[in-house]
Amino acid sequence: MIRGLYSAASGMLVAQSQVDATANNLANVDTSGFKRAVLQVESAPVLDLYRYQVEPGQVQGHGTRGVPAREHVGVLGLGAQVYDTPTSFEQGALQKTGDPLDLALTGPGFFRVATPAGDRYTRDGGFARNPQGMLVTQAGQPVLSATGAPIVLAQGPFSVDGDGTVRQSGAPVGQLSIVRFNSLRNLRPQGDNLFVDEGAGAAPDTATAVQQGYLEKSTVNVVRSMVDLISAERFFDANSKAVTLEDQALGLAVQSVGSVR
Structure with missing residues (x-):
């Protein structure tokens, strides 16, 4: 559940970076010789998951999570992140x-x-x-x-x-x-x-x-930049709603655990 918060939050950060880059491009649409910035996104580093267990004959002490098994059970993705914001140097008109x-x-x-x-x-x-x-x-x-x-x-x-x-x-x-x-x-x-x-x-x-x-002339295309801006804002809103839903679910889980007798 906490993982969902991290994934959605990383999506919001990527969307905000896209908004910032696109807004700067649009602000320079009439700047002579200006070259637009292009956002590059990559997957955030993944975490390897291992199964924890208590070996036969081992006494499990208080707070012990056991010893890691040799078996690798998968990876845990943490969303996306900005890789770079390079400049596109195509020739302008x-x-x-x-x-x-x-x-x-x-x-x-x-x-x-x-x-x-x-x-x-x-x-x-x-x-x-x-x-x-x-x-x-x-x-x-x-x-x-x-x-x-x-x-x-x-x-x-x-x-x-x-x-x-x-x-x-x-x-x-x-x-x-x-x-x-x-x-x-x-x-x-x-x-x-x-x-x-x-x-x-x-x-x-x-x-x-x-x-x-x-x-x-500037290489910024106004129509394409406006489409990118709207897409980034919608992506931000979608991830923001995901954070809200994850927070509500986490709150319900805490209340349910606390009410167990």
């Missing part, structure tokens, strides 16, 4: 803006930006130009060049080639640092639409193209 500061990536690469905590990576190419002329993110982090230095622009128009080369008056002033990773599972979201690499590091990427005047 491109939206034309006409703004020269808007840059979109087509391919697996990422922009590299500088933060006080070290280099971070993003697909959000909605950049700006700060008072010092540096190309920065909307949060003010400098966008880095292939040499690791910030991209600094003079007054006036500029253009960006497909390989990330930044030009003013036809002359190159730098090249955007576009990098890729052998394993995207090592990238973890860090806020401000940035990712940190927890793996072996980034490598220059020549397969990804830059398109000026475009932004990559």
